[in-house]
Amino acid sequence: MLVYALPGTLETREADLDLLWEAGATGLEERGGQIRAYFDERLEFTGPLAGGEWLEEQEQDWQAAFKRDIRPVVAGRITIAPPWLADEVPATQLPLIIEPGMAFGTGHHATTRLAVEALSALDLNGKNVLDVGTGSGVLAMAAAKLGADLAYGVDIDPQTIPVARENAAQNGLSAPQAQFDEGTLAQGSFTAPAGHAALAEQGYDVLVANLFAELHDLLAATYLDHLRPGGALLLTGILEDRLGLVLAALEREGVRGVEVRQEGEWALVTGQK
Numbered sequence: 001m002l003v004y005a006l007p008g009t010l011e012t013r014e015a016d017l018d019l020l021w022e023a024g025a026t027g028l029e030e031r032g033g034q035i036r037a038y039f040d041e042r043l044e045f046t047g048p049l050a051g052g053e054w055l056e057e058q059e060q061d062w063q064a065a066f067k068r069d070i071r072p073v074v075a076g077r078i079t080i081a082p083p084w085l086a087d088e089v090p091a092t093q094l095p096l097i098i099e100p101g102m103a104f105g106t107g108h109h110a111t112t113r114l115a116v117e118a119l120s121a122l123d124l125n126g127k128n129v130l131d132v133g134t135g136s137g138v139l140a141m142a143a144a145k146l147g148a149d150l151a152y153g154v155d156i157d158p159q160t161i162p163v164a165r166e167n168a169a170q171n172g173l174s175a176p177q178a179q180f181d182e183g184t185l186a187q188g189s190f191t192a193p194a195g196h197a198a199l200a201e202q203g204y205d206v207l208v209a210n211l212f213a214e215l216h217d218l219l220a221a222t223y224l225d226h227l228r229p230g231g232a233l234l235l236t237g238i239l240e241d242r243l244g245l246v247l248a249a250l251e252r253e254g255v256r257g258v259e260v261r262q263e264g265e266w267a268l269v270t271g272q273k
């Protein structure tokens with residue numbers, strides 16, 4: 001890989017950036033007080049672009065570097081690992097194998113970890129769990145591994161559903177225990193998988209949602225419509241400075257026993273209907 005490195009920053013060299021593109025640069029970046037322009041061949045520069053230095057750099061295999069650096073993630077009783085690290089999950093942990101990069105939810109984000117830890121702290125044996133914004137399916141799958149009878153994941157993004165289903169299959173989880181559908185929570189209708197109409201009468205035992213504070217505020221009443229009395233609400237995806245919005249929404253809806261857990265700038269709020 002050929003790099004032409006010029007002293008300066010994107011700001012101080014602003015006028016020269018167009019010249020680099022015009023000369024055939026295939027990419028530009030600023031690093032360590034230098035503008036680094038990527039070229040396919042060595043050129044002789046005169047004028048404003050003179051005075052730089054040509055560097056030959058090793059091609060980085062980003063895929064290999066990513067695979068080398070990724071580690072299993074421990075969250076409560078669950079360890080989430082990519083397929084090539086499945087053997088590293090300790091026998092005392094429940095393994096959740098997720099291929100990274102297909103959809104949000106590999107356990108490497110604090111919000112996913114907070115939610116898996118919160119699920120892990122509950123007794124889910126025989127319970128019904130609704131996962132709103134399922135992404136990779138990680139939270140529904142964690143609930144199923146933790147003993148839930150039905151873990152139902154919905155996501156507004158249709159691309160996530162085949163990924164979640166494939167992940168579930170890889171983990172030996174299938175319908176009716178773990179199910180995934182495109183969808184969201186709409187006011188006035190009950191979100192449940194086919195064949196579970198009776199759930200609408202009783203509500204879920206647990207609702208978990210890793211979304212964002214403004215959406216939790218909007219959906220708070222609908223969350224409660226989907227929970228049975230005493231059911232557990234687990235909300236994350238909440239930035240510390242938006243926590244007040246979610247706490248106010250839960251107070252407005254009469255949620256009891258509200259508790260907050262934090263990892264860095266991210267918060268998880270739990271409570272009961």
Ligand code: SAM
Nearest residue numbers: 104105112132133134135155156157183184210
């Ligand atoms: N549940 C996974 C986890 O905890 O790692 C993924 C969470 S990811 C932050 C949020 C997911 O919610 C995305 O897959 C997104 O498509 C989905 N989403 C966003 N808005 C939604 C909505 N209104 N209803 C359902 N899903 C939604």
